[in-house]
Amino acid sequence: MVEVNLWSGLRRFTGGEQVVTVEATTIGEMLDALIAAHPGLEPFLGDGMTVAVDGEVITAQRDAPVSEESEIFLMQRLKGG
C-alpha cells in the first residue's frame, strides 16, 4: 500500500481525506487505483497534474516505481519556459 498526499482541493472528492492509501507498485497503478476508489478524481489525474515521488517531480511516467516507503505528492501541473 502507498500513501498519496493530495492537494487540499481534492478532499471533496475523497470524503474529506487529504492522504489516501491505495495498492500500487507504479505511478500508473496508483493513479488507476485512485480513480477506482474515488471516481471524482478522474478529471484531475490526467495531463493537468504532476506527481512528486521522494522529492523528485515526475511528469508522464506511469511506469515509475512507488513503494510503501515512498513520499508521494500530487501537485498542480507544471509547465516550463
Added chain:
Amino acid sequence: MPKDELKDAYKLIGTRPNRPDGLDKVTGRARYGADFLVPNMLWASVVRSPHAHARIVKIDASKALALDGVKAVVTRADLPTGLEGEDLNLQDNTLAGEFALYDGHAVAAVAATSQLIAHDAARLIEVDYEILPHVIDVDDAIRPDAPVVRKGAADASVPEGSPPNVVRQMDFGHGDVEAGFKAADLVMEQTFRTEATHQGYIEPHACVGQLGADGKGDMWLCTQGQWYIRRMSAAVLGLEAAQLRVTPSEIGGGFGGKTTIFSEPIALALSRKAGGRPVKLVMSRAEVLRATGPTASASMDVKIGMTKDGRITAASVVFRMQGGAFVGMSPVGEALSCAFACYDIPAVHHMGYEVLANRPKAAAYRAPGSPMAAFAVESLVDELCRELKLDPIDVRLKNGAREGTKASYGPKYKQIGLVETLEAAKAHPNYQVKLGPNQGRGVASGFWFNHGGETSVSVALSEDGTVQVSIGTPDIGGLRASVGLMAAETYGIPFEDVRVNVVETGALGVNEPSHGSRATFANGKALHEAANQTIKEMCRRAAKKWGIEPDAVEWADGAARPAGDNAGKFPPMTIAEIAVGMGASGGPIAGHHEVTMGGAGASFGTHVVDVEVDPETGRTTILRYLVVQDAGRAIHPSYVEGQYQGGAAQGIGWALNEEYVYGKDGRLQNPLFLDYRVPVASDLPMIDTVIVEVPNPGHPYGVRGVGETGITPPLPAVANAIAAATGVRMRHLPMSPPKVLAAIKAKKGG
C-alpha cells in the same frame, strides 16, 4: 555525487571554448526562420480581429480571391471539426471559429505570389462582426457580473455559483496557518499586481509550410520544439504526425513563447489549398505582440507572520491570474507552488483562481508564474524585514529551505543550493558598497523546479574518429557547446572533434522542446548513456583485435586500453584507429538513448541590486546588479553566466517598464518595441554573476538547469531597492517613472 568529488575532476567540463555557432552568427551565415526560401514559394498574410470580443457573422473573400496573384484563402471552415480539449484550444487560436476572442485573433489568411499582394489581398477580405462586451483586467474579469468570455468553460475544480470567468480553482498547503499567525510578533498582509509582459524575443515567428493533397508535408521554422510543432499542427489540421516533417532553424530567442503553435498550421493549410506550393508566413512585430503568447497578469494577496528575531511562522496567498481567453494557459498552479518554495515554513496555505479574459492565448515565459509569485512574496518579506529592522539575507538564511526541508508544495527537498547562494551574496563586494542619497539596495531569492522530460539522443563515430551528436532540442542558450563539452569529456577527445547537430523530426525519437531548463540537463544525461554504448562497443572491438575478453579492456583519454597487466600488453587503440576500420570490424558504431528523464535538480538563486531613483522624474537607474545562482555544475560557465544575465535583464524590464496597455475598446495600445519598452544595453550596467555549484545527484555531471530561475528575483529585488531608496513601496508593476513619481509625491503630500 559528493561536492568534493565534482571539483576539478574534469578536463573539459567547466572550460570556456569558443561557441560552435559563433562564426555563423557573427558573419550572418546562420539561418533563422525568416531566412528560409524555397522555389515556387507563396507568401501568407493573416486577417486579424480588430475587436476584443465579437461574433463573426460573415467572411467574404471573393474580392481577395479575384486579385491577380492570390492562390488561396483559408478560414476556420477549412479546418477539421471534432477536436477536444487543448487540441480544440490550439485550433480555436489558429483561426477563430464563431467568436473572435481578443484583439489580434486570426480570422482568415491568404496566400499569394508576393508578400505585397498577400497583404493587399488580406485587406480585401471582408469580415462582418457583431461586437460583444469584453473584459481585460484580471480583477474585473473575476467579478460575478463580468462579461462572459466563454460559457461553460470551467473545469470540475470550480464550485457551482462561482464567477463565470473562473475556470480553474486550486488550494493546497500544510500546517495550522491560523495558529502560526497567532505565534508571530508581526503579521503583514498586502495585495500585489503584475501586468502581462511578452517574452520579447528579437526574432518574430516565421515558418515555411508545405503540405500536399496526400497529407505529406514539411515545415521549416524557428521553434523551441519541433516535435511539439509537429504534434500540434497535425492535431489542428487532422494529419498523421509522422507524415509531417518539421525542421528547426536557428532561433533568435524563445523564452517559452516558441514551445507552441500560433499561425504555423495556417501556412500548411494555405499550402494544401494552393496545390502543395510552399507558403511562407512571417509575423510582424505587431502581430507577435498582439497574437502570440504573453505571460499572465496577476492580482495577488499575501499574508506572512514573523517573530521579532525573523522566524516566519505562517504564510498564505490568494492568487488570481488570467492567461487570455483559453482554459489552462494561466500559470497560477506553478505560481502557487513557487510562492514559498525558498522557505521552511511550518504552516502555509495557497489558493488560486484561473480567470479568462479577452486577451491572447498566454504561453510559457521563463519560470512560468514564479516571477509574479516572487514579486508578491519577496516584497512582503522585505517589508517585514524593514519593519523589524532585520537584515534581509539573514532572515532568508534563518528561514531558507535546505536538504530535507518540507517544501511549501509538499515533498522534501533533496540536495539544493539556496543557502549557498545567500552566503555567497552576503560575502560579495556588492553587498558592502556604501550607498548615497536616493540610492537603495534590494535583495530577493527565487526558485524554479527544473524539468527532465522526453529525450532522444544519438551519437555516431565518423570514419576519422570524430564524433557527431544528434539532439532534438533547439539551441536557445549554449546547448551545442554544452553537449559538445560533455561528449568530449565522456570520450576523452578534444572539444573540436565533436559536432552537435540539432536535427529534424525524422531523425530521432520524440523530444520535448528546449523548455523547463531541461535541455543541457536532459541531453547531457542521455548523451552520457549513448556515448557509453559506443565506448563499450569500441572496447569490444579492441578486445577482439587483441584476442582478449571485452571485460579486460577499459576506456581512458580517447582510447581503449588493456585493463591492467593481466589483460596483456597492447598499445592504446585510439578512437580514430578504431573508427577508421569500423566497417571491416563489424560496421558503423553508433549509440542512442531514449527516456523520459527524471532527476532534475531544483534551482535557487539570490539577487542583490542597487538603484538610484531620481526624485524629480521617478526614473530608476540600476547602479549594480548581482546574480548568484546554483548551477549544480557549470558545463560552459560563459553560457551559464549569460543565462543569469539574460534572466536578470528580462526581469528588470518586467519590473520597471514592460506591460501590455489596453484601451477601453480592448485593443492593445503598444504593439511595437517603441512603446512596449524592453531594456536596452544602455539601461543596464554589467550584471555581475556568481556561479554556485551544489551538484545535482540526479545527473552524471551534476548539472542543474539554469535557464529560468534568473528571471524570478529581479521583480521583487528592484521593488525592494526602490523602497529603500525612496521610502515608497510599489506593489503594482511596472514601476515606471510616472508611477514612481506619483508615489513619491503622494508620500510627500501625506
